[in-house]
Amino acid sequence: MLIGITGTPGTGKTSVTKLLEKERFYQVIHLNELIKEEKLYSEVDSERDCVVADMDRVYDRVLELHDRSYPVTIVDSHLSHHIADIVIVLRTDPAILRGRLEKRNYSEEKVKENLEAEALDIILAESVEWCEKVFELDTSGESADxxxxxxxxxxxGL
Ligand code: ADP
Ligand code: MN
Structure with a gap:
């Protein structure tokens, strides 16, 4: 079973999937790291300080890495809803998300862009459009545990 943990940057995908990774039950693929390590992108957007992933290559690579000896494989990325049919969308109140994003060395523009995306439910809407099963989980005021x-x-429950 392949499950995506998606959501706006800062909603907690990597923190929480690092916890899940410690349980034997779950294989975790940290997709953003993989995309950078293996240069699975078609373009570098230096203005927005990000890369444009080559989703065909990314998808093929995930299928290769998907280890079926684990009951569950989790893909950690704000792109995972383009890959998995079952996704959990992490959500965070924009006021709290701002604090998390400001701790990164993001430009004010990039912080605002992400806060707006969260407020407008962009990733949730994309997930509902693309995926079979979509769950939403609010991390505001919750511990990663x-x-x-x-x-x-x-x-x-699946
Ligand atoms: P993402 O991978 O979605 O960009 P990160 O996990 O890198 O997010 O960063 C999220 C930040 O929010 C971390 O500093 C983490 O400690 C914090 N955080 C606070 N509450 C939670 C929560 N309930 N779940 C996950 N992370 C949380
Ligand atoms: Mn992350």
Whole structure:
């Protein structure tokens, strides 16, 4: 079973999937790292300080890495809803998200762009459009441990 953990940057995908990775049950693919390491992009957008992923190559690579000896494989990325049919969309109140993003060395423009995307439910809307099953999980005011437990409950219920 392939499950995407998606959401606007800063909503907690990598923190929480690093916790899940410690459980034997889950294989975790940190997609953004993989895209950079293996240069699975077609373009570098230096103005917006990001890369444009080559989704065909990314998808093929995920299928190659997908280890079926694990009951569940999790893809950690704001792109994972383009890959998995079942996704959990992490959400964060924009006021709280601002604090998390400001701790990164993001430009004010990039912070605003992400806050706006979160406020407008962009990733949720894309997920609903592309995926079979979509779950939403609010991480505002929650610990990463509690979010991890909530994700495990969702997966157990599938
Ligand atoms: P993403 O991978 O979605 O960009 P990160 O996991 O890199 O997000 O960063 C999220 C930040 O928010 C981290 O500093 C993390 O400690 C913090 N955080 C606060 N609450 C939570 C939560 N409930 N789940 C996950 N991360 C959380
Ligand atoms: Mn991340």
């Amino acid at each position: 509690n979010t991890e437990k909530a994700i495990m409950r969702i997966i157990r």
